[in-house]
Structures are given as C-alpha cells and as structure tokens.
Amino acid sequence: MQRISVQNLxxxxxxxxxxxQSVLDIVVSLFTGREHKKPLLVLDNVSxxxxxxxxxxxxxxxxxxxxxxxxxxxxxxxxxxxxVHLSGKVVPLIQLGDGMKTRLTLKDNxxxxxxxxxFSQREIVEKFDAIVAYAELENFVYTKWYQxxxxxKQRAVFSIIIHTEPEILLLDEVFSAxxxxxRKKTLxxxxxxAHAGTSILMVGHGLEILEKYCDRIIWIDAGKVRADGKPxxxxxxxxxxxx
Amino acid sequence: xxxxxxxxxxxxxxxxxxxxxxxxxxxLWYFLNPLLLFxxxxxxxxxxxxxxxxxxxxxxxxxxxxxxxxTRTTLDATQAVRExxxxxxxxxxxxxxVLSVVxxxxxxxxxxxxxxxxxxxLLGLPLYSILIYFLILFFVAIFVFGCSLLLAALTMFxxxxxxVWSFFTTLVWFATPIFYSIEGQETLLWVNQANPxxxxxxxxxxxxxxxxxxELQIVIGVVLFPLITLSLGLYVFNALxxxxxxxx
Numbered sequence: 001m002q003r004i005s006v007q008n009l010x011x012x013x014x015x016x017x018x019x020x021q022s023v024l025d026i027v028v029s030l031f032t033g034r035e036h037k038k039p040l041l042v043l044d045n046v047s048x049x050x051x052x053x054x055x056x057x058x059x060x061x062x063x064x065x066x067x068x069x070x071x072x073x074x075x076x077x078x079x080x081x082x083x084v085h086l087s088g089k090v091v092p093l094i095q096l097g098d099g100m101k102t103r104l105t106l107k108d109n110x111x112x113x114x115x116x117x118x119f120s121q122r123e124i125v126e127k128f129d130a131i132v133a134y135a136e137l138e139n140f141v142y143t144k145w146y147q148x149x150x151x152x153k154q155r156a157v158f159s160i161i162i163h164t165e166p167e168i169l170l171l172d173e174v175f176s177a178x179x180x181x182x183r184k185k186t187l188x189x190x191x192x193x194a195h196a197g198t199s200i201l202m203v204g205h206g207l208e209i210l211e212k213y214c215d216r217i218i219w220i221d222a223g224k225v226r227a228d229g230k231p232x233x234x235x236x237x238x239x240x241x242x243x
Numbered sequence: 244x245x246x247x248x249x250x251x252x253x254x255x256x257x258x259x260x261x262x263x264x265x266x267x268x269x270x271l272w273y274f275l276n277p278l279l280l281f282x283x284x285x286x287x288x289x290x291x292x293x294x295x296x297x298x299x300x301x302x303x304x305x306x307x308x309x310x311x312x313x314t315r316t317t318l319d320a321t322q323a324v325r326e327x328x329x330x331x332x333x334x335x336x337x338x339x340x341v342l343s344v345v346x347x348x349x350x351x352x353x354x355x356x357x358x359x360x361x362x363x364x365l366l367g368l369p370l371y372s373i374l375i376y377f378l379i380l381f382f383v384a385i386f387v388f389g390c391s392l393l394l395a396a397l398t399m400f401x402x403x404x405x406x407v408w409s410f411f412t413t414l415v416w417f418a419t420p421i422f423y424s425i426e427g428q429e430t431l432l433w434v435n436q437a438n439p440x441x442x443x444x445x446x447x448x449x450x451x452x453x454x455x456x457x458e459l460q461i462v463i464g465v466v467l468f469p470l471i472t473l474s475l476g477l478y479v480f481n482a483l484x485x486x487x488x489x490x491x
Contacts, residue, residue, distance in 0.1 A: 076330070076331060077489060113253075
C-alpha cells in the first residue's frame, strides 16, 4: 500500500538579492528597508513514493530543499506545481520545539502541542501521564520550558509525537540532540511503528542512523532527486560528493 | 469544528496566562486600565462636555469599554499570525490564531465589565442592563473578529499596516462620540454613519440608559457591519493563508 506519492513537485521562493539593482532601487531600499528579490527554485520536479511500513531517509546539504519538501507534504507550504498524495494520519515533527512557549511549564506545553496536533481535551488528559513517563520527565511537570536542556526538550517533543499514533511520520533532524539511551529507545519504537504499517520519512544529517534504520535513502541536491536507493550505496555516493 | 474552537480557546488561555506571568497585579490590570481612563475622562469632561448628558459616567464607560475592546483586539491581531511560532511546524486552521486573540480579549473584558457593574450599582440603574451590554458585545465581537482576520492576513504582506492601524484607531477614537455628545454636530454625525463603533455604542446607550429599542438604522448597522466584515475577513484570510508560512 502506497502511503506517500509525490509526482513532479516543484517549489520556488523569492529571496533577497543584491545583484543588478538600479541606483534608484538602492536609494529607495535605504529608506523603506525593502530588499530587491529574485526567484529561487528549491524543489525541481521531485518524484518519489513511500510504501506502508517503509522507513525512508532524505539526505542533502543545508538548503537543498529537504525541510521544504516535508512542509509541502503537510500543507504548511504551498507547492508551485506537481502532485502530492498522502493516505493516512500524518504527524509532522518539524522544528516542533520552536513552537513551544518558553515561559510555560512542561504541562502547559504538552497540552498546547497536543491541541495543535489535533488531540481533544479528553485524549490529552488520558495520554498525559504516558507522555511524561515516556519522556522520563515525571519530576519536571511544573518546570518551565526555558529551564530544560536541549535533550530534555527533544525527549518531551518526541514523546508527544510517539503518542499521536501516526500512519505517516515526518521527522526533521530529530536525532541531533538527546542522550544515547533515549535515542535508542525512540529508534526502537520507530521500528515498531514501521512494523505496524507506519511510513516514516526522516530528514537528517546523522548518516549512521539513517544508514542503520532506513529501508531506502533519497539524496536531494539543489532541489533535484540525485539518487534514490539502498542506504549504504546512496550514503557512500553522498559522502563522496560532500568530501 | 469543535477542535477549531478547542484550539482557539487553548491558544487564548496560553496567551492570557503568559500576559499575566510574572506581573504583581496580574489580571487586576484589566480592571485598572479602563478605570484610570474612565476616572480621568470623567474628571476632565463631566462638568463641560458631559454636563447635558444624563448619567454621564455610564454614558462614558460604555464608550470606553466597547472601544477599548475593539482597539486592543485589532491591534493585537495585526501580529497574530506574524508572531506565531507554530505556523512552520504544525498544520492547523490558521483562523484559530486570530480567534484566540478575540477570545483572549473577551476574557479580559469580563474583568473590565466588573467596572460597569459597579458603576450601575452606584448610580442605581437596573442591573439587567448588563445583559443588553453583552448582547451588543456579541455583535461587536463578530465585527472585531472580521476586522482581525483582515488585519492579521494583510499585515503579513504589508508590515506598515500595524502602524497605520494604530494611527487610524486613534483618529476613530476622537471621531466616535465616546466622551462627548454628537447632537447638533452635523458633519461629525455624517462621518459617523460609516463608523461601525458609532452604531454599537449608540445601541448600547439607547438600551441601557434610556431603555428604548434603538432606531431601525442603528439596529441595521449593529447587525450588518459584523456580517459584512466577517465575510470579507474570511474571504481575504482564506485567499492569503497559503503564503503565510513563506512570509515568516
């Protein structure tokens, strides 16, 4: 069963640009603060699919379009052209920690994030203890978010995601922080999800983790799919390219 | 739909909590701000501009409370989407960010309404008047939600709008008969035909101070302005929201 299908997806942004400005443009921008802009193609005819239960990694340099791709899949960003079809409950973990309110407690933030992810009040109450226990933060329920370490924040965020029972999980740079034991625990649970039929699309720079846990790797370079295949093969190609 | 209101309510409660976090007087400020403005204006104008207006304190307070709700909410709404940290991480109905601003200010308004209750008691006016006030407030809230949707969406593309709106609401504050009577001022009366706040404030005063049903023209204004603004706000917000995440 196909869970994600992407066909000829393209996306461009308009970005700040200094070249080819007239003198008038420069003078006007001094007063208005407005910058000269030009279009930048970040995804260029990208096509791929992900089957149920498959774990697919996406590698590429910074700015190659990986996070943009995930955001288009969940309708956070609008595509310029192409087709995107997803079948199942989609849960994104894309810079989730950025949305947390630093002056609120862990409890308030869990309630807020769960509401944003579509939980009802009853579901949150039911799952709250399990979320805190999984994150191993039982003693910090009333601690404010800004007082947590990066690893603790990541544990809380991942724990929330684990409890959403996703059918399609989109992970952006999730395993960059957090201690080794928690990382192992989450990766093991991720495999359990995949065995149960959840499709996982994982963006990251941690090549070892991607190689070990993914069934397939897609290498995106300058907005194009450069290669799509077996993890070891693609990661070796990618390593050769970046070194 | 229930999850939309649930989310709006949660966001409103979070902002309400954050606003009072670390403040010594906390929610008391919601009461103190309009109280100080009311006392100052009453002290300055009661003997002159308000001399011929019966129950001037209530007349003044209705204007202050309704106008404050409109100004504070819409000014806050200009940043509702722009300053949201969630746009690039979550998929949810973006309108909830705007509705949460309206709900947060409605919560604050409950504290302000306590002041209204006290003044009614002191002047010996019937307390059921507060029900008329809340009926009008319902229409004001819809109107304010419509304005807020428009402002939140347009500010994403025209940053200057927040400053323009701040200046504009100050102008409307002086143009609206809040601390003076409009009677006999033909030009001002003509200008206020296009001012929705004039209809809301007049309807509240008619119902509360004189106990009469407002003129048909005022009733039409109270119902029509919210409907038009909400429709326009929803249309513009929906048309622009796909681009929001790119603008942050």
